[in-house]
Amino acid sequence: MSVVNAVAATGGKSGDHRIAYLRKGRLESLTLAQLDALAARLAHDLRRAGFERGDRVGVLARNGIEWVLLDLAAIKAGLVTAGFEFGKFKEPGGLVEKYRLKGMFSDVGFHHPSVTDLRPLVDEVLARGPGEFGPGAFGGAIDEPVRYGPKDCTTIKFTSGSTGEPKGLAATVGSIDASLAAVQALFGHGPGDDVLVFLPLSLLQQRYWIYSALAHRHDVTVVPYEFALDVAAKVQPTVVMGVPGFFESIKKHLERSGDLVPGDAVRRRERIEALLGARIRYLWTGSAPASRDMLDFFDGCGIPIFEGYGMNETCIVTKNHPGHNRIGSVGRLLPGKKARIDGDGVLIIGSDHPVNVAYEYCAPGDNERIFLTGGEVRTGDLARFDEDGYLYILGRADDLVVLGNGKNVYVRKIEERVRRHAAVEECVLFGSGEPYLVAVVSPAEAPVGPAQRDAIAAHVDAVNATLPRDERIVKIFIAPEPFSIEGGLLTSQFKPKRKEIFKAFGREIAQLYGVPA
């Protein structure tokens, strides 16, 4: 079954299950049948407004019913959505030419002479409310459903790097259908489920849960991330999908609250349930490295948390799941995925239905660096499989740090800027799976006096002032003496050895993240 085609077709959706969402501070809901009918109406209005199959519509908005409706309507009308992460893209008007947008829906005010502002269309459909949209309410106005083939594309997705031009990739229907089918086979979402979605809907994978709800008849709740916990306590979801940083924050919050008793898993479970609700069937995590401590914190009190692995370019590749969960691994390959480790130890992924075989928007050389002949993707992650086929991610082959919130930061250029100060010999940044970047600085001279410390701190502040939030160095540790080849922290070419530096200063780095000495 093609889920995308099922979403495109109007009718047959559940009247017993709902989508819940926040609107003007209130929790509201529509049945999935009502949602489907509203989306069909919006698709009809879009066509009447001159939108044709293949036209592109941009969305720069927080999670809400408008985003969901527009996405579903675009699928029904054969339009291609380009979802821009809210807060990252500041100028909606500037996106129009670059991404050839014919329509734009934005929470940020904009005016552009050659793009249709979609807000009035969406607001008008919502203002009518679901009451008018019962069976047959359109009196023949429902358009012929668009049919998609596996190589058609419904959306452009963008990489989650923190700066620079994001890479854009058109996602094939075949890849979306294959991922949804595999996830459904592993987790069996159904009528008793309510999936909480609070990561940005600009990430295609978050919209998968809407498609899943429509196809597999379960509830779904969509909110901006600021209200995830508030709403979780109200709706009591069965599935919560979060980046590792979200679950780390819950763990840290509970550990520091003084409410937990060491060794008392029952109490821990109660405290987690007080935050996420008492119906949790499982927690889904991925997009960044997850710590063993965090996974054990939840799993060890009977709340399963399943780590997986994937990238924008590959979609979901591996996933732990009920009955096949090896903590510390990111699970086994999903059906339709293939993997190999190349001579450098780097994980290479192949797919029966690739997301695509090239970026549509990227810097020169990016396509050749990532996409191999035959549609394989070079992930840049160092990895190994165990004898049972579980995948373990060992680190990065390059200078990419993936923060706990899933944001990618290329650290080399930041390190080079810190190194320009006379008091700094070397600078290495860490932050994999953590909430922010920290620096370990090798001083130019030892001992390091207060004046040098202040000078280095002021220099880092000045560098930070030019950087976006996720690229800022929040804490610094200055090593007691310069790194050396003899000390094992520099290569014979005088380059810093990241792993050894991390190992040598592991305790100090942990303190930079608030772990007591």
Add this chain to the structure above:
Amino acid sequence: MKEIEKIVRQRLSKAVNDQDEGRSLNLDDELGDGYGLGSLDLIMLMSSVCSDAGVPLTELSEDDIARLRTPSDIVDLLTAKTPA
């Protein structure tokens, strides 16, 4: 000390593992660069502060939360939302 400020100090002290109930925390330091709170930590902090203060989190807009830079901002925001 105002009640809201006391709540913010207590909750912030737990969030950053401070040992003296937050009495010595500088409320004008930055939540991110100063206290090292990530955006998700801030949500945890806001959820607990709002719960203690009896202000539903949904009384705040996403823009309200996005504008928070310091603990003082939280105190000011919640004070404005709390009936006198």
